[in-house]
Amino acid sequence: MALGLGSTGARTYLYAELVEIGEIATRDDVSLLVVSLDTNPFFWSTFSLSFSDFISHVLAFLNSILLLSQLNQVVVIATGCNSCAYIYDSSVDSSHGSDTSGMPALYSNLLRKLEEFVARDEQLGKAQMQGATASSLLSGSLSMALCYIQRVFRSGPLHPQPRILCLQGSPDGPEQYVAIMNSIFSAQRSTVPIDSCYIGSNNSAFLQQASYITGGIYYRPPQLDGLFQYLSMVFATDLHSRAFLRLPKSVGVDFRASCFCHKQTIDMGYVCSVCLSIFCEHHQKCSTCGKYIPKFCPAYRGDKHNGNALG
Ligand SMILES: [Zn+2]
Numbered sequence: 001m002a003l004g005l006g007s008t009g010a011r012t013y014l015y016a017e018l019v020e021i022g023e024i025a026t027r028d029d030v031s032l033l034v035v036s037l038d039t040n041p042f043f044w045s046t047f048s049l050s051f052s053d054f055i056s057h058v059l060a061f062l063n064s065i066l067l068l069s070q071l072n073q074v075v076v077i078a079t080g081c082n083s084c085a086y087i088y089d090s091s092v093d094s095s096h097g098s099d100t101s102g103m104p105a106l107y108s109n110l111l112r113k114l115e116e117f118v119a120r121d122e123q124l125g126k127a128q129m130q131g132a133t134a135s136s137l138l139s140g141s142l143s144m145a146l147c148y149i150q151r152v153f154r155s156g157p158l159h160p161q162p163r164i165l166c167l168q169g170s171p172d173g174p175e176q177y178v179a180i181m182n183s184i185f186s187a188q189r190s191t192v193p194i195d196s197c198y199i200g201s202n203n204s205a206f207l208q209q210a211s212y213i214t215g216g217i218y219y220r221p222p223q224l225d226g227l228f229q230y231l232s233m234v235f236a237t238d239l240h241s242r243a244f245l246r247l248p249k250s251v252g253v254d255f256r257a258s259c260f261c262h263k264q265t266i267d268m269g270y271v272c273s274v275c276l277s278i279f280c281e282h283h284q285k286c287s288t289c290g291k292y293i294p295k296f297c298p299a300y301r302g303d304k305h306n307g308n309a310l311g
Pocket residue numbers: 259260261262263264279280281
């Protein structure tokens with residue numbers, strides 16, 4: 001790990017550029033942090049911590065990531081209940097200084113985009129008139145995060161170490177089960193850890209599985225007054241340094257799945273022997289692969305504290 005950086009002038013260089021011009025040797029502690037930020041108004045209107053307090057903790061945390069290394073990169077994706085959008089990318093943020101109000105550029109740019117996003121997401125909710133959905137669109141933001149990371153992977157052999165951080169409070173949306181599991185397995189295949197900071201009242205089974213399968217950290221802060229402390233102590237650590245630290249271990253993972261027919265979380269169910277689709281009741285024909293199956297496989301058992309989801 002080379003920590004010293006030569007003078008690179010006023011311009012901010014990308015990681016690959018600095019390696020190319022010989023400013024740095026290859027480094028293993030440079031992070032690309034893609035954050036999924038839960039903006040679901042249905043959650044925040046009923047939660048004990050206000051959204052503005054939450055954002056102030058998160059902004060300080062994101063700023064500290066950028067201060068840790070000049071080469072660190074932060075991307076923020078807002079996760080609403082109807083849509084998701086990129087609201088901040090430190091690599092394209094041209095104004096690195098303070099603006100006229102004395103607020104760092106990170107804060108003012110991100111807050112402006114966030115405000116626009118929340119208004120747009122609310123409009124979409126009104127237009128669709130589907131009624132209140134309690135969950136936020138986590139599957140969408142995970143997909144967007146993975147797309148961004150894939151683009152970084154394809155930019156060349158030299159890139160920062162990517163990881164995803166889900167800052168989530170809304171309850172799981174069982175209807176997103178298949179999409180979220182696909183994202184999780186895609187992240188696992190690309191060796192991208194998904195860290196989860198879940199602040200809701202009950203644990204999130206989706207995020208527990210996401211962090212467990214991808215080798216990330218799942219943590220539920222016990223006191224939200226000190227959210228910044230938890231974020232900076234647990235989630236600011238780069239992948240290289242994690243090997244030397246004693247970070248929180250997950251005490252148990254809720255492996256329950258959602259059935260493909262009604263999108264409801266189930267403890268017991270039936271598994272198609274061809275495509276492994278899960279159903280809460282017996283079907284003559286699998287709705288996923290279309291095969292007629294005279295007899296379904298033995299029941300699926302979603303077990304807590306058990307690594308085998310299919311048993
Ligand atoms: Zn069902």
